[in-house]
Amino acid sequence: MIDLRLLREDPDRVRASQRARGEDVALVDALLSADERRRSSGVRFDELRSEQKSLGKLIPKATPEERAELLKKAEQLKADVKEAEAAQNDADEETKRLASQLGNLVHPDVPVGGEEDFVVLETHGTIRDFGAEGFEPKDHLELGEALGAIDVERGAKVSGSRFYYLTGVGALLELALVNAAIAQATEAGFTPMLTPALVRPRAMEGTGFLGQAAENVYHLEKDDYYLVGTSEVPLAAYHMDEILDADKLPLRYAGFSPCFRREAGTYGKDTRGIFRVHQFDKVEMFSYVAPEDAENEHKRLLDWEKQWLTGLELPFQVIDVASGDLGASASRKYDCEAWIPTQGKYRELTSASNCDGFQARRLSVRMRDGKKVQPLATLNGTLCAVPRTIVAILENHQLADGSVRVPEVLRPYLGGRELLEPVAK
Structure with a gap:
């Protein structure tokens, strides 16, 4: 598995490596997209979890009138967190699946070609x-x-x-x-x-x-x-x-x-x-x-x-x-x-x-x-x-x-x- 940070910073190098191997170059863009979804869904999940924890601290201190509204909001947050976690897991699995199909980066001094091009x-x-x-x-x-x-x-x-x-x-x-x-x-x-x-x-x-x-x-x-x-x-x-x-x-x-x-x-x-x-x-x-x-x-x-x-x-x-x-x-x-x-x-x-x-x-x-x-x-x-x-x-x-x-x-x-x-x- 290649370094995903390198993929994000220099995708053209990874595309060139795939091309040299005779492999699918489109895989690079698919992986970039999956990695972006993975990271953004992770941020979304972390934000919702942070909000959920903050809300959990407010509920015990709330008045009876406020508590009902906070509990309703907590229930919605629970559903949102669950949904965000599922999205994060899906994006993570898709990223791993695509990354596992990508070959190692070819060394720049390797001759390009097939079996007889050594x-x-x-x-x-x-x-x-x-x-x-x-x-x-x-x-x-x-x-x-x-x-x-x-x-x-x-x-x-x-x-x-x-x-x-x-x-x-x-x-x-x-x-x-x-x-x-x-x-x-x-x-x-x-x-x-x-x-x-x-x-x-x-x-x-x-x-x-x-x-x-x-x-x-x-x-x-x-x-x-x-x-x-x-x-x-x-x-x-x-x-x-x-x-x-x-x-x-x-x-x-x-x-x-x-x-x-x-x-x-x-x-x-x-x-x-x-x-x-x-x-x-x-x-x-x-x-x-x-x-x-x-x-x-x-x-x-x-x-x-x-x-x-x-x-x-x-x-x-x-x-x-x-x-x-x-x-x-x-x-x-x-x-x-x-x-x-x-x-x-x-x-x-x-x-x-x-x-x-x-x-x-x-x-x-x-x-x-x-x-x-x-x-x-x-x-x-x-x-x-x-x-x-x-x-x-x-x-x-x-x-x-x-x-x-x-x-x-x-x-x-x-x-x-x-x-x-x-x-x-």
Whole structure:
């Protein structure tokens, strides 16, 4: 939720942000109108309540003749107060409803456009020339099946398309990735967290996932719970309705959780293997910081992601995500995209998003600096989305005989193993 004071003071900025997102600009004027009704009805209610209280003090002191007239007036005031309170509540609800539909303000440096209008900021690592090495690279599924690491056939038999089993060294590789990611995050000062995978509606709505992203959220209607698509949700709601001391910021958490996504609207995309799936595990970084520190924290999150991917010895690029592809909560987002050899292109592995005060306002997470209480800023960054990371490792580190070289950073978590080797059939 954006700051309504900013909306009133600079509506053109909010209109420009909506336009950049490709969203409805008319929503801004509707919200301005609702906010004006909310404030004016609040003033009306306060005036009537004040008059009612003053009248209540006069009645005991009035003469019998005056009392009858005052009681009649009090009865009318009671009805007026009730009517004004209802109008105030209606205007307040309408303001909240419209404000919840408005995306975060887009950072002025974000490239404007849709999914393909990103700007490449950096490129890291060297893309292998498999032709020069004398062999054609296999895709991750062919490699994973030969290694006894991935079983999508039985995943589909048990749960349907876009489900899978990680078996043998595949399961061990996931555990190695998770442990290595948590170790890096802990060393950087993050508190490790194992978070709930089921959350109440307010947590999901408060983080901004029940707007345009709602189609990809699993909802358990019988119990009114949502399955999280990222531990960002329970981490953002962890301090819901709390006031944090400014001198204890930043607070940084590294959450590990299963994640669930319906992948609506992706029919026919990435149907082979485990790149785009309905259930996966992920290590997510999450930061609570003072508003003035948000941009620097955003760069720090990106640096930790770059450190991670560099340690995995993956070629990757960093992009500045375009305005129409930000999602409701982010004012700016950087993606790190790893090179996938058999696709011949970079694909998203991690994201780092600055949400400013957007989520904090919706979840009522504030900071106290002296006597001043105000919303703080929240940021999130994926450190390791496991299946996609496995895809990138298998394809980039494969050898001609079908084995896969283990990046050095993972070897301590795989018993010192340097190679993943095909299993005998």
